[in-house]
Structure formats: C-alpha cells, structure tokens
Amino acid sequence: MALLDDVKSELAAIDNELPAAKKAQAATMIRFGGGLHLVQRHIVVEAQFDSFASAQWLQNAIKEIYGHSSDLIEVSRQAPAGDAVRYSVRVLRAGGALALQTGLLDRRKRPVRGLPSDIISGNIAQIKAAWRGAFLAHGELSDPGKASYLEIVCPGSEAALALVGAARRLGINAKARQVRSSERVTLRDPDAIERMLNLIGAPKSAREWTGKRNDGESRGKANRLANFDDANMRRSAKAAVEASEKVVEAFRLLGDSIPDNLRAAGQLRLDHRDASLEELGRLADPPVTKDAIAGRIRRLLQLAAKVEKQRAQ
Incomplete structure (x- = not known):
C-alpha cells in the first residue's frame, strides 16, 4: 500500500502537461472516480479518491482549467479492515457546465458511457494522461514479491474497453475482465507494468517496484535452491x-x-x-x-x- 501511495503522489505532482493532456486527465479522473449524478434535476459532478494528492490535483484542475469552484470533503466509511478514508471532490452549482466542458455529456446532453471521443482520438499525451487519471482514480498495484499486476477498477464495460484501446495505442496489451460484478482492466506482464508506470509519469516508482520485485524473486530463488540442496543432502545421506x-x-x-x-x-x-x-x-x-x-x-x-x-x- 505504501508503494501505491508513492505512485499516486508522484503522478499527482506532475504539473508540466499541456492543457489538452490536463483536460484528458481531469475528465478521466471524474469518469473513473464517480461521475455525474442528478440531484433535483441538477447535474452534480462528484469523484472520490483514496489519495488526498489525487483529489487535490483534480480540485486545482477544475479551478485552473474550467474556472469552477469545488468542495473537497473527507469521507470515512466502514471497511472489513477498519475505517477507510476517502476524499470527495464535488461540483454542485456548475456541475452541468463542467460535465459539458469535460465531454462527459455529449452534444445531446447524454452521459458518455466510455470516455469522451476527444480523448480516445486524441494525441499520445492525452492517452497517457487518460491512463494517469484512471490510475489516480481507481488504480491498484501489486506489492513486490507477489504475483505481478497493475489494475484499474472501471465504472462500466464501455469505460474498460476504452481504456484497453488507449493502452493499445501506447503499445501495451491490457485485458478487460469482470471480477465480482466490477469491470477491471489488468496488466500482468512485469515488463508491461514497468513500461506503463514510466509512460504515465512515475519513473521513480517504476524503478522501485521493479527493484523490489527482482529482490523478491532472488530471495525466492535462493530459498528454492536452499531447499533443493537440503533435499539432496537428505537423499545422499539416506x-x-x-x-x-x-x-x-x-x-x-x-x-x-x-x-x-x-x-x-x-x-x-x-x-x-x-x-x-x-x-x-x-x-x-x-x-x-x-x-x-x-x-x-x-x-x-x-x-x-x-x-x-x-x-x-
């Protein structure tokens, strides 16, 4: 979990992207972090994150890029492992305008089920930003030494397929799958995970993850060799x-x-x-x-x- 927090902190600290990439990241964070809600015929934009840095980035982006104020609220909910704290970014009065500006409502004012077409058909910087936003919103990363995976929990099958297509444009093979009624996009290959972390802007975390994974594999190999040698010694003695x-x-x-x-x-x-x-x-x-x-x-x-x-x- 500590490494996952480090990855999200590293990604949230990126501040040198062009406006189109920032818009792609903001829209994807809203889409994967929660999305649009209708409250008394008014559209409310709300996105929740497990990282304060992620929520703060989106709040700043909404103000800087779109000119709207938002509320950042700490939300505590019960979980099997204890109380879990999440951070919610809400736009109440200007929710409809923000939804149109981000492309999460189409021209007929219908919610976009996948990702906005401007992102899907955008340049590579926008594709990287979209994956960065999805990871900040709902990304998971395996602990070093365990089975390798990088995973995004998606709001629906359309969003999952859009993310798979975006990964393909980056030259990475990602798979969409359903786990306990939730749609997920998963990378299993360690080299693909390292490359994706580098592409979305977390090279430091990528090096740390790869280094710890290699250390874990080396320890596992040493243990297997030691057990093998011990078994050989027992057989020889017998x-x-x-x-x-x-x-x-x-x-x-x-x-x-x-x-x-x-x-x-x-x-x-x-x-x-x-x-x-x-x-x-x-x-x-x-x-x-x-x-x-x-x-x-x-x-x-x-x-x-x-x-x-x-x-x-």
Whole structure:
C-alpha cells in the first residue's frame, strides 16, 4: 500500500502537461472516480479518491482549467479492515457546465458511457494522461514479491474497453475482465507494468517496484535452491546408509574371496558412512573419482548378489 501511495503522489505532482493532456486527465479522473449524478434535476459532478494528492490535483484542475469552484470533503466509511478514508471532490452549482466542458455529456446532453471521443482520438499525451487519471482514480498495484499486476477498477464495460484501446495505442496489451460484478482492466506482464508506470509519469516508482520485485524473486530463488540442496543432502545421506548396510551383507556373504580393490572401496563406505561418493574418492589410496568409487561399490554388491543367487539355487 505504501508503494501505491508513492505512485499516486508522484503522478499527482506532475504539473508540466499541456492543457489538452490536463483536460484528458481531469475528465478521466471524474469518469473513473464517480461521475455525474442528478440531484433535483441538477447535474452534480462528484469523484472520490483514496489519495488526498489525487483529489487535490483534480480540485486545482477544475479551478485552473474550467474556472469552477469545488468542495473537497473527507469521507470515512466502514471497511472489513477498519475505517477507510476517502476524499470527495464535488461540483454542485456548475456541475452541468463542467460535465459539458469535460465531454462527459455529449452534444445531446447524454452521459458518455466510455470516455469522451476527444480523448480516445486524441494525441499520445492525452492517452497517457487518460491512463494517469484512471490510475489516480481507481488504480491498484501489486506489492513486490507477489504475483505481478497493475489494475484499474472501471465504472462500466464501455469505460474498460476504452481504456484497453488507449493502452493499445501506447503499445501495451491490457485485458478487460469482470471480477465480482466490477469491470477491471489488468496488466500482468512485469515488463508491461514497468513500461506503463514510466509512460504515465512515475519513473521513480517504476524503478522501485521493479527493484523490489527482482529482490523478491532472488530471495525466492535462493530459498528454492536452499531447499533443493537440503533435499539432496537428505537423499545422499539416506543412500549412504542403505549402501553401508548392503556392504556389510556383501562382506558376510563373500568372506575372504573379495578382490582387494572392491574390499577397500567397501571398507571406505563403512568407515565413513556419512560421506559422499566424491569424499570417499578423495579418501581412497590412491585417490580416485567418485564414479570410480561408485563403480567399485556397485561391483562389490553385484558380486554378493550373484553369490547369494547361486547359493539359493
């Protein structure tokens, strides 16, 4: 959650965009943050955010770009994890005028169900701004070390499809999906997530997210290797104990008829029951490879098995 707050703070601090891009961001923030409401035949514009910086950016944009005053209200609501605080930006008296100015009402004064056409057909700066606005309004980002995702909760299927099309114009493959009756647009590929964060204006957060994700993957790989090594050690120890028991039985069956090199290999196994084959090879006189010591022990056991079979017959 801390990283998500950092991303939104970084995005809300951007103040060097051209007017068209600022308008695209403001309109998208309103659309994805709440939208238009009809109160006593008057249109009210309201958008809620989990980030104060996001709400403050929209309030300033409404005043600077469109010339309307708005109210910024802190709203507290109950949630399973405790009280959740959200920040609501409301435009009451000039709501209808703002809705027309942002393109959220079409020329026939009907609400736009996706995103305004001026944004969809706009330049790349407007497309980036629209994605930035959607993320500020309802964006989510996975914690490093967990399954990677960047997700936008959308107000409807039309808005989700508009966002997918905007991502395609940026060269990024995003997917729309429905989760518990809510429409979402999701990025899963870590490289695509990093690129999107850079494109919408959060390069610092992108580096931090990628760095922490790589650290988490490295730790996970190290743990898997450690577990693998531990399992190998247990298997080797078990095999050594079983081999020692078989060597004891081979000595009993063969008695004095064991070739000297096979007897020496078997005795090494008995004298160093916890040692690996490689270690036994180094202890041999003269030293031999682990394949050589393994071969001698194997021939000793095969010889014992042959004698036991002959006796049985």
